[in-house]
Amino acid sequence: MKSPELLLTNLNRVVRELRGAITYLEDDDLTAQMDSVIRRLFLAELLATEQVIAIGGSQGAGKTTLVRLMYDLHKTEESPEKGWLPANAGRGESMSVLVLEDDSVDKAQGYLRVLKEHPNLPGHFRIVEHQATSEAEFREACCGNLQGVMLAVLKVPRRFCRHNGQGFMLMPGYEPVHEENQSWQTLMRQALVACSGRVIVTDEIRLANASQLAIQRDLHASHLAGTDSLVIVTKTEDYADAPLKLQELRLSAAEAFDIAPERREALILCTGSSESSVELWRPQLIQALATVRESTAVSRERQLQQLEQLLSHDLNYTLAGIRSKFALHAAAEQSIGYQNIQEALEVFDLARDSLREEYKRGLRESLKRHHDGAAASMDDLLMKNHEGVFNKLTGIFDTVTEKHVSLAGDIKRAWAKPGNYLDSHINELGKLTSSKLGAPQAFIDHLKPDDHTSNKVARLGYSDEQNQPTEWSKVTPDTLKNLAVVFYPDRDDEGLAGKFNKEMFRSLKLLPAMTLEFARIGSLFPEVFGINSNSLQPFDGGDGVAAAERIQNDFSALQKVGSNVVKGIALMLAVDVAADGHIDTIPALFDALGIGGGTAGMSMAGAATGMVAIGMLTYSVLKEVDRQDRHTRNHALSVLSQFKEHYQAHYLEQFDVLMDQVRARIRDSLTVRYRLDEVLMRRDRIAKALADVTSLRLDLQDEIGARARPLLA
Template structure:
């Protein structure tokens, strides 16, 4: 039996990175409201830096990054311009001055001209939380920012017409390596390089013997030994063929490049015999740069280091917070002599919800998706058995080495089609109905607990709500009044709190539908504003999906009401009042801004098939896999990713609900903004620490399977 190099053990890094990002974001934002010592500020600065690094780590999980690296002035920028026939006024070359921030080059279908963006992490002045923004800029602004970027700017990106690769692959043009590690350009260079799938090392052949070049060659080759780094010798037009052969042999000997892999070494220049180097470099990237076994290990090692560093900072922050705790406790005792809800009543309820809902949802989703993965594997085997002699047959054994890049992409499309099923959203549909089990159990319990309150109420005919939905409607109305501090003498009852996990799961069901529409190609084309025609087309697509998903236990009106109450969005806009209403909210917000909005926090990871299949295939793509084994592992991984993403989404929705209720609690009492903050931060730091531990456990468990 063939040994599998990486098994889909436990959770994926993607979900944990997102959870760490979100939880760390909240901790940093809330900690800024505490009276801080010098030591406290130092801890927050280090946490800020880890947040930025986690943002970079999340980017690497979403797509494959191939870094283009080397010393300053060796021709890295020219190499990228040549690959995409870009003009010289894009990142123009200036002697002694190079880019000091990573610049990504990503191919995009359907565009004719390049477009330019900057990724920023901007703290909200009110909440203190970071909001990640991709802002379109001009070519002139791109050139200026590449030489002198602001602290909150993390990378630049150029979207280019599709030419060489799939759209989930980006080339990262990195700043040149400098001896002085304190240089601004060096701040995140090594992290970006380490997280990349592979590297293209650009070398000026004239400086091969110089010490800085030798040190960099050694560094890259050690870091990417298993990934087969690609070497590009620039300005080689003056070399004769024999000289190029000597250099190629020397590099091959020094860095263990096998004879059959010498196409990893390319010479560039204006001489006729080497001026077609761009295609050779593309071929080498496709052949050697997109496998992820060693890259996956490097990423896990780096994530372990980040988690370990963050773990230590959490301990330090807890120590600093203890100095604030005594005064907080005194104020807490004084305030709680007033009538009304106790803050602990709210937080303890939500802590119990997380444990109960997450465990139930996790088990139900795992059961249905594991079964779906098995059926998909069987379908793929039948497809392979039914193939006639032709293009696929000879690739049956070693798919990575023997299939072309286009054929690999086609195989991934086949996997996506099988996972989609006949309905085109079979997996998501199964998840939606698996969540029904929790809602049904919870609503039955709700009815049993409160039935005596409704025995004598008149019936309203065939259109009446079920008893549980009637209870939920009344509780939501009470909660809405509580969230408005102007309404006096309103308290939250245990029954009110009891309906919230039901609403959270109902919103998660809606967001699963929204994720399908969010992947709509028309929606992805719009990065700024959606016109009426496009919105109408998207909503029509949503109706096709939602017509097939009905008879759910929780009424649409209650889900919409819950979303409006807790996410501050007027969902009742008259355009869409059937199942899938949150899709209307998404379109109103605009796809590009969803990540920076409250409702965007509810969308976690690859809940939709498209991204899930891409991530699953990327994670286990290896040199040697029979297609049957590759398909089976991909389906298992996709099932894991969708399960984890959905569970994390429910957790985030509950967290947003808790946040709103805690804020209302303090506003109603007129307590200052730091009251109760220690107790809240203590709980959040505990969850953050737990997530760090889970990420480290993931890396430890996967290590024996990576060679």
């Protein structure tokens, strides 16, 4: 992956789930550690997806004053000591402040992004943004005095950025790390490296003072070397008529921050606070900012190293503390029922984790094939529509917007050229489920990358060429009997309850593959889940009615196609096969679930739609890269890589969501069977959250390692 940070969204989701789960442990120190890690991971995700330029420098250099002058904040406040960002003369913030340019505001307004418990889901946390109740509350948050605040955001009218939603990260003062400032200095250094560009603020005193100069040189050596950072020398208004003095200051700044002579004109700017000075440097700043937006290979390597350090050290250290405390709590209860539940969940978890690794490998390979085909098509389209003398002449009067729309259209066409990726994904699912569930060899032989037959019934593999039912050998009547014991706590079929033997565990091992098989069925019949099979987006109003006919046509061909696999899925989805013995065909299954009319009627069916509804991914990728200004060819090929990476991150997240649904069904059913109280639920929630965070942490570290290796070669 070129952008491993795409996996942060899923990791952050499960880290917040763990934060809610550990309230059961009643340990304030662990909670504080978790909140610190959550803040850092949240910031990593934010800065990986948004175009934000850091404004850093030592304490008192004039960073806050610079931002105040950039957006005329001093003109709308009662006094310099009040307002959103008061003039603090070296008594600055201990938290970074995101200054976000937003077309929806006409004056500065403070917001807080806060870690809060969900009002409808006690013990579950999310990060929400709300408007600051007052300037005083916003200032308190900037000083780190408000619990739960992940980030302070000052929204301002657009003035310096090319696109809505871009902005600046105003940093606390850079200083040597000691015990008292370690938490916020570490966070500040992370943000400084992770931002897409850097502005460093200094002044005449700091360029002349030996100790301050040492701090600035440490800042440069540790975090800026190899990058094009813009250096701003503040408080120079008194030298407006002294060009030699200004030149002397620029030379001092160039030496302090190791700026090559040929780059000094573009990367060093002198500013002042007088009105005439502000009018002079504002347009110069707009021009200079364009030179610091692009990351270099060195800065990118530094970003990946820092993220890897956050995962392997900070997050891992916190997880170790939680495991230790959790082990002390868990040792208290070891009933037979608890042991049976833990064994059942461990069997499921091992099978799920093994299947996830196979799924991830297949997903990577199929997406690479699709991407390579799209890239070849993109080359042809670039030559035809965007490159060469003829295109330059014919497009000379096109606006930037027209050129962008034309390129975006060609990118979408290139991605679609190898075919609908959903078809490839269906085949990847089929390869996994057919192997795990014992599909007939004839079906396995048809699973080729280029075999996208339009006969959906044939692609299911539940009947042969003569339309006779074929069974998948590993899903036997005994398997169904065992699954009924697991999922129906009020029944004790033939005294099997409590007998968690090898046969029972063998049945439990099949559940992850059966879950993917349910997703494969849904992918073949997307209309059933309310997804348009052409756009792969949810139906809009009357479109659902138009799809009903297609659903009925598909289902009429499936009425006689029965399978033990379908019965097993029905049990997993809380459909009592024993009470409704006829539920062995797909139409009967969907009928029983109430999802045959285009709406998902239960949680797992809803989760399965994520495997199908991929139509919005194209829009989201194009929207994200729209804010990056690049050369046409590099831009186009970068977008195609983004498609591949977004698809991979999306499908892995949906895999986890689906498996979570089934695991919860196992746990809940067995908890009722053994009449265990809520303590088990809380304990299992911690155990599962720990496992999820560990798994996704390793996923991300694996992608960082794969991405970093070429950079280090």
